[in-house]
Amino acid sequence: MKQTILAAVMTAAFFGAAPLYVAQTVQLEDCGKKADAFAFMVDASGSMMQTVGEAKEKARGEYNDLIASGQYKTRDIPVPPANEAVDDMRRIELAKAVSLKIAAMIPPQADMASGLYAIAPYAELVALEKRNNEDFSRAVDDKLNTNLEVFGRPTWMGERAFKRLSTKVEGVQNIVLITDGDFDLKEEGKHSPVDGLNAFYAANPGSCVHIISAAYTPQEKAGVEALAAVNSCTKVAELEALASSEEILKGFVEDTLYKACSQVGVIEIEDVYFDFDKSVVTAESAERLNKAIEILKNRSNEKVTIVGWTDWTGSDAYNAGLSERRAQAVKDYFVSQGLDASRFEVMGKGKSFKYSNATAEGRHQNRRVELIFGSEQSLSQETKVSK
Numbered sequence: 001m002k003q004t005i006l007a008a009v010m011t012a013a014f015f016g017a018a019p020l021y022v023a024q025t026v027q028l029e030d031c032g033k034k035a036d037a038f039a040f041m042v043d044a045s046g047s048m049m050q051t052v053g054e055a056k057e058k059a060r061g062e063y064n065d066l067i068a069s070g071q072y073k074t075r076d077i078p079v080p081p082a083n084e085a086v087d088d089m090r091r092i093e094l095a096k097a098v099s100l101k102i103a104a105m106i107p108p109q110a111d112m113a114s115g116l117y118a119i120a121p122y123a124e125l126v127a128l129e130k131r132n133n134e135d136f137s138r139a140v141d142d143k144l145n146t147n148l149e150v151f152g153r154p155t156w157m158g159e160r161a162f163k164r165l166s167t168k169v170e171g172v173q174n175i176v177l178i179t180d181g182d183f184d185l186k187e188e189g190k191h192s193p194v195d196g197l198n199a200f201y202a203a204n205p206g207s208c209v210h211i212i213s214a215a216y217t218p219q220e221k222a223g224v225e226a227l228a229a230v231n232s233c234t235k236v237a238e239l240e241a242l243a244s245s246e247e248i249l250k251g252f253v254e255d256t257l258y259k260a261c262s263q264v265g266v267i268e269i270e271d272v273y274f275d276f277d278k279s280v281v282t283a284e285s286a287e288r289l290n291k292a293i294e295i296l297k298n299r300s301n302e303k304v305t306i307v308g309w310t311d312w313t314g315s316d317a318y319n320a321g322l323s324e325r326r327a328q329a330v331k332d333y334f335v336s337q338g339l340d341a342s343r344f345e346v347m348g349k350g351k352s353f354k355y356s357n358a359t360a361e362g363r364h365q366n367r368r369v370e371l372i373f374g375s376e377q378s379l380s381q382e383t384k385v386s387k
Contacts, residue, residue, distance in 0.1 A: 027268050028291055030254070031261035035207065036171030037113035038106075038257050039128055040099050042144060043179035044092060045120040048214065049148055052094060052240065053087035055180070056080065059216035066218065079216055086243055091214045093146040095178040098212065098242050102176070102253055103137045110258050113173075116140050120183065122161035128173075157183065162191045166199040173207045174256060175200070178239065180214040181223025193223075197230040208233040210256040212242060262298060268368075281333045289330065292371065293337055299373060305345045306331050307370040309352035311363035316350060324348025330369050 042048075047055075059079045066072035086094055099116075106112060114136045115128030125143040126136070183193045197209055213224045213236055228234045237252045253259075281289065296304065308327030310319040327346045335341045356362035 026259070026261060028288070030259050031295065032291070033110045033112050033258050034172075034256060035112065035174040037115070037128055037169070037173040039115035039117060039173065039175050040102075040140070041117045041119050041175050041177045042092065042095050042099070043120055043177075043214070044118040044123075044145075044148065045180075045182065047180050047182045047220075048092040048095070049090055051088055051090055052083070055091060055214075055216040056082075056087070059218075059220075062217050062219075072218075078221075080238075080240055083240065083244065086240055090146055091180060091239070092144075092148070094239055094243055095212070095214065096140070096144045096146050098239060098249070099140055099144070099176075099178070100137050101242075101249060102257070103133050103140055105250070105253050106133050106136075106258050107260065108132050112258070116143060117164065118144070119161050119177075119179075120157065122158055122164065124164075128169075157191045157193050157196050159191075162196050162199060165196040166203055168203040169207070173204060175207070175209045176212060176256065177209050177227070178212040178214065179224065179227070180216070181220040181225075181227065182215075182217075183223055194226055194230055197227060201231055208256075210235045210237075210252075212237055212239050212252075214239040261295060281329050286333060289333055290337070293334060293339065296334065296339055296343075296371075302343070302373045303345070304343055305347060305370075305372040307372060308346075308348045309354075309366055309368050309370070310350060311366040312351045312353070312357040313363070320348055320350040322348070323350050327369050330371075 050058075056079050060077060063072060063077040063079065067075060067077075089097075103114070106114070111130065113128050113130045114126075115124075116126035116139065117124055126139040131139075179193075200207070200209060208231065209227075211224060211228055211234060213221075215221045215224045224236065228236050235252065235255050237248065242249045242252060306327040308323035308325070308330075310323045310326075313319075314322075324346060325348070327348055331341070331344045331346050334344065352366035352368070355365035357366060
């Protein structure tokens with residue numbers, strides 16, 4: 001039988017001489033890159049050539065028509081108010097601006113391949129390969145044409161796009177699809193976008209398509225909702241919101257492509273196992289601790305306190321020793337992987353009551369190790385009050 005520990009990493013951002021500890025808590029799995037590669041797939045159909053203001057005006061008219069006919073029951077029309085910063089921009093111009101912001105947020109250490117495609121009609125604009133964010137940004141700026149005709153541009157998915165989505169890719173690839181959702185229904189010799197996403201997931205079950213929505217009208221929103229419903233992994237964000245809020249943009253990038261954890265408050269590592277009543281790090285656990293090692297290497301100048309905890313099973317004296325042995329085992333593993341032993345202090349705190357010991361899941365969460373960066377003020381509240 002295996003027991004699970006949690007490891008929490010307290011990190012600090014320094015301004016002058018005073019440390020600032022951010023209270024955010026994340027899972028280790030949320031840190032770093034979400035895939036081996038990412039690609040923007042930008043809808044270049046005629047409707048994307050409309051300005052944001054034109055799209056809003058059309059949407060308001062359609063919602064008012066639905067209200068008048070009794071098909072829409074509220075006058076709280078879901079169309080954003082006028083926005084001077086974006087209303088005069090074509091939707092595809094806004095898509096390009098947001099793509100460039102996102103590209104700039106992926107650091108070189110992410111080691112992710114990147115690419116750019118247009119869809120409706122389909123074209124490979126920037127080949128998928130590893131490059132730094134500056135080179136990728138230049139390529140996106142150069143290749144994504146935003147001055148195209150409104151009329152006569154197809155709004156369906158052709159064979160080339162379907163073939164691209166049906167192709168198995170190496171590793172895990174996340175696609176960021178920027179679209180207004182206004183695709184024609186399936187016709188002979190053509191494919192619906194839902195067909196395309198289903199084909200993508202069939203060929204690449206570990207990958208995901210996330211959506212940046214430029215939809216405003218009821219029909220457009222329904223199209224985006226149909227795409228988002230294909231797979232539960234999909235995250236959806238509004239294009240105008242991403243362009244208008246750095247906080248929303250940052251959250252979308254962290255959820256879908258890359259999250260830097262150098263300044264978050266707590267990183268919890270789940271499923272780090274010890275054998276029952278043991279303090280030896282298993283091979284399975286070592287694989288998970290290796291990701292924590294990358295964070296430790298990036299914060300190489302900071303001292304770290306490794307605090308061990310157990311659940312309430314057994315005596316206080318026994319659990320005090322067990323928690324310290326487990327913390328020591330984690331330190332020993334870190335040192336065996338080349339980290340400086342002098343960085344680490346080991347503490348065993350015994351029984352934890354942070355989570356409910358009345359449930360199996362709570363006991364599971366209490367069996368953890370916390371990796372705490374910096375001074376005593378960074379220690380968790382439970383650590384401070386423990387006897």
